[in-house]
Amino acid sequence: MKKIMEQMAEELSAAFEKAGYDPSYGKVTVSNRPDLCEYQCNGAMAGAKAYHKAPFMIADDVVAQLSDSRIFSRAEVVKPGFINLDVKPEFVAEYMNKMAEDEKLSVETAKNPKTIIIDYGGPNVAKPLHVGHLRSAIIGESIKRIGRFVGHKVIGDVHLGDWGLQMGLIITELKHRKPELVYFDDSFTGEYPAEAPFTISELEEIYPCASGKSKEDEAYRNEALEATHLLQQGKPGYMALWNHIMNVSVTDLKRNYANLNVDFDLWKKESDAQPYIPDMVEDMKKRGFAYEDQGALVVDVKEESDTKEIPPCMLLKSDGASLYTTTDLATIVERMKLFQPDEILYVVDKRQELHFIQVFRCARKTGLVNPETKLSFLGFGTMNGKDGKPFKTREGGVMRLENLIADIDEEMYRKIVENRSVKDKDAKDTAKIVGLSAIKYGDLSNQATKDYIFDVDRFTSFEGNTGPYILYTIVRIKSILNRYVQEGGDLSTGKILPAVNASEKNLMLQLSGFAAMVENAFEEKAPHKICAYIYEVSNAFNSFYHETKILSEEDQAQKESFLQLLQLTRRVLETSIDLLGFSAPDRM
Known part of the structure; x- marks a missing residue:
C-alpha cells in the first residue's frame, strides 16, 4: 500500500511534468503552517534557478495542471512560489479504509530484508541491574521491535560481561x-x-x-x-x-x-568469544596488522582525516591478557561466522564512542567483516536526576533497577486508587502496566543521544506528553467501543466516511502518517519519533472526542463511521506502544 505522501507526490510530480518541468520537484511535505494549509510543495522555489524563471510563475503553471485533481481540494500559490495544498476529505476517507484493511496499517514490508544483530543490555553477571542499565535495554528493545515490524530479521543479544x-x-x-x-x-x-x-x-x-x-x-x-x-x-x-x-x-x-518487558534472542557472553581470540590474534600478526608496542600487541587504526588523536587498538596487554577490545573483536568474528549479519548495532553509553571507533576500524582494516557489513554505534546519553547529575538514590548511591520500577509502580498505584477508576484487586496489576509506560515513554520520548532528566512526578502524570496520557487515550477509546458493544452494537459493520468536522479530518491526517513515521523511526534508529507521533495522534483524538457526539449520533452510517475510525486509532496507538515495548490496560 502506497503511503499517502507518496500518492500526493506522484500527482504533484505529474503536474510539474505536464507543465514542462522536472518531475523531481514534486515533493510534498506536511505544512509548517497548519493554520494556512495541510501540506505544501516548495519545488517551484528549487526549480527557479534551473529554469531562470520566477518561482511563482513555475508554481502557477503547476497549479493549473491540478484543476481536476483526484487528491487535492485546494492548490494555491503563495508568493514567492510556495504551493499550499489541502486534501479532499473523500480521498482521506478512502485511504483510512484501505489502511484499516491492511494488517500492517499501511507499512510496507522491506523489499530486501536484512539480518541485523543488536547488542544491547550488556550487564555484568553477579551484579544487580541498576538505573545505568535502563537506557540500553529499552532503546535496544524498541529498535529491535521496529526493525522486525518493517520486515528485517533482527537478533537481540544481551552480551553479558562474565570473563573479567x-x-x-x-x-x-x-x-x-x-x-x-x-x-x-x-x-x-x-x-x-x-x-x-x-x-x-x-x-x-x-x-x-x-x-x-x-x-x-x-x-x-x-x-x-x-x-x-x-x-x-x-x-x-x-x-x-x-x-x-x-x-x-x-x-x-x-x-x-x-x-521491563525486554527479552533477548541470544544470551551470549564474553567467554563465548574466547575460543576465537588465539586464531584472530595470530592472523593479525601474520598479515602484519598487529605489532608490539611497549610489550603490548596493538593495531594502528588512525586515519589521515582524523581531527583528533585515535590511539592504536590494543589486542593484548604486556602480560598477554586480553581486553574488552579483544573480546569485542572476537565477538564480531563469532557473529560473522554464525549469522553473516548485514549490520551489527551496538546500543551503548555514548562515553564509549572512542572504544567502538577503534573496534570498528580494526575489524574493517583486518577483514573481520565483509566490506558491505555495517557496524553501527548508537551512543545514548545519561539519565539524570532533577539536580542534573546522574540519577541516584536519596542516600546518594546507585539505584537498583528493580527499586526504581517498584517506586514508579507505587506512585502509579497511589494515583489510580485516588482516581477510584479501577477496583482494588485490579489496581496493582494496572499500576504495573501504567508504571512501565511511565518509565519507557519517559526515556524513549527523548532523543537517545541526549542526556535527560528522569522526573518521576512528570513521567507518572496523566496529562501532558507522558506514557500514562497515551494509555489513558487508548483506554478512553476502548471504553467507547465496549459501551457500543454492550448496547448491542456491531463493530464489524460500516466504513469510514469523509470527515464531518476539522478535528475529525485532522485525526485522519495524523493517522495517515503512520507508515512514513515507522519507516523513518527505523531508518534513524529513533524511537523518540514514535513517541512524538503518538502524542500528536492522542491530542488529535481527544480534540475529536470532545467536539463530536459519537455514541449519541443519530445517523447510523455516520455513527458506524466514527466507530471504525476509533478502532483504527486504537490499532495505530496499540501497535505504536508495542513498538516502544509496553502495552495498555483495559481500565485505569
Missing part, C-alpha cells in the same frame, strides 16, 4: 570466607555440587565487598588476578564456581529484564 576480574574477585572472596568448599580442593576428583554455594543476594553482596578490598589490599588484588587467570585457563573447581555464578545471576537477570 570480577570473576576472580568473587572466587577469591569465596575462598576467604569458605575455604572448606570442594572447589578449592585441588585433590578433589568427584562431581561438583549441583546447588550453588550462595544465593543471588549473597552473590550481590560478595562482589562489592571483594572489589572494595582489592582497591585497598594489593596482595588481595594479586590473588584475584591469579584466580581470574586460573579460571581462564580452565581450572576445574573455578569453572564449576563460574557455572554456579552464571546460573544464579542469569536467572535473576532474566527476571529483571522480564519486568
Whole structure:
C-alpha cells in the first residue's frame, strides 16, 4: 500500500511534468503552517534557478495542471512560489479504509530484508541491574521491535560481561570466607555440587565487598588476578564456581529484564568469544596488522582525516591478557561466522564512542567483516536526576533497577486508587502496566543521544506528553467501543466516511502518517519519533472526542463511521506502544 505522501507526490510530480518541468520537484511535505494549509510543495522555489524563471510563475503553471485533481481540494500559490495544498476529505476517507484493511496499517514490508544483530543490555553477571542499565535495554528493545515490524530479521543479544576480574574477585572472596568448599580442593576428583554455594543476594553482596578490598589490599588484588587467570585457563573447581555464578545471576537477570518487558534472542557472553581470540590474534600478526608496542600487541587504526588523536587498538596487554577490545573483536568474528549479519548495532553509553571507533576500524582494516557489513554505534546519553547529575538514590548511591520500577509502580498505584477508576484487586496489576509506560515513554520520548532528566512526578502524570496520557487515550477509546458493544452494537459493520468536522479530518491526517513515521523511526534508529507521533495522534483524538457526539449520533452510517475510525486509532496507538515495548490496560 502506497503511503499517502507518496500518492500526493506522484500527482504533484505529474503536474510539474505536464507543465514542462522536472518531475523531481514534486515533493510534498506536511505544512509548517497548519493554520494556512495541510501540506505544501516548495519545488517551484528549487526549480527557479534551473529554469531562470520566477518561482511563482513555475508554481502557477503547476497549479493549473491540478484543476481536476483526484487528491487535492485546494492548490494555491503563495508568493514567492510556495504551493499550499489541502486534501479532499473523500480521498482521506478512502485511504483510512484501505489502511484499516491492511494488517500492517499501511507499512510496507522491506523489499530486501536484512539480518541485523543488536547488542544491547550488556550487564555484568553477579551484579544487580541498576538505573545505568535502563537506557540500553529499552532503546535496544524498541529498535529491535521496529526493525522486525518493517520486515528485517533482527537478533537481540544481551552480551553479558562474565570473563573479567570480577570473576576472580568473587572466587577469591569465596575462598576467604569458605575455604572448606570442594572447589578449592585441588585433590578433589568427584562431581561438583549441583546447588550453588550462595544465593543471588549473597552473590550481590560478595562482589562489592571483594572489589572494595582489592582497591585497598594489593596482595588481595594479586590473588584475584591469579584466580581470574586460573579460571581462564580452565581450572576445574573455578569453572564449576563460574557455572554456579552464571546460573544464579542469569536467572535473576532474566527476571529483571522480564519486568521491563525486554527479552533477548541470544544470551551470549564474553567467554563465548574466547575460543576465537588465539586464531584472530595470530592472523593479525601474520598479515602484519598487529605489532608490539611497549610489550603490548596493538593495531594502528588512525586515519589521515582524523581531527583528533585515535590511539592504536590494543589486542593484548604486556602480560598477554586480553581486553574488552579483544573480546569485542572476537565477538564480531563469532557473529560473522554464525549469522553473516548485514549490520551489527551496538546500543551503548555514548562515553564509549572512542572504544567502538577503534573496534570498528580494526575489524574493517583486518577483514573481520565483509566490506558491505555495517557496524553501527548508537551512543545514548545519561539519565539524570532533577539536580542534573546522574540519577541516584536519596542516600546518594546507585539505584537498583528493580527499586526504581517498584517506586514508579507505587506512585502509579497511589494515583489510580485516588482516581477510584479501577477496583482494588485490579489496581496493582494496572499500576504495573501504567508504571512501565511511565518509565519507557519517559526515556524513549527523548532523543537517545541526549542526556535527560528522569522526573518521576512528570513521567507518572496523566496529562501532558507522558506514557500514562497515551494509555489513558487508548483506554478512553476502548471504553467507547465496549459501551457500543454492550448496547448491542456491531463493530464489524460500516466504513469510514469523509470527515464531518476539522478535528475529525485532522485525526485522519495524523493517522495517515503512520507508515512514513515507522519507516523513518527505523531508518534513524529513533524511537523518540514514535513517541512524538503518538502524542500528536492522542491530542488529535481527544480534540475529536470532545467536539463530536459519537455514541449519541443519530445517523447510523455516520455513527458506524466514527466507530471504525476509533478502532483504527486504537490499532495505530496499540501497535505504536508495542513498538516502544509496553502495552495498555483495559481500565485505569
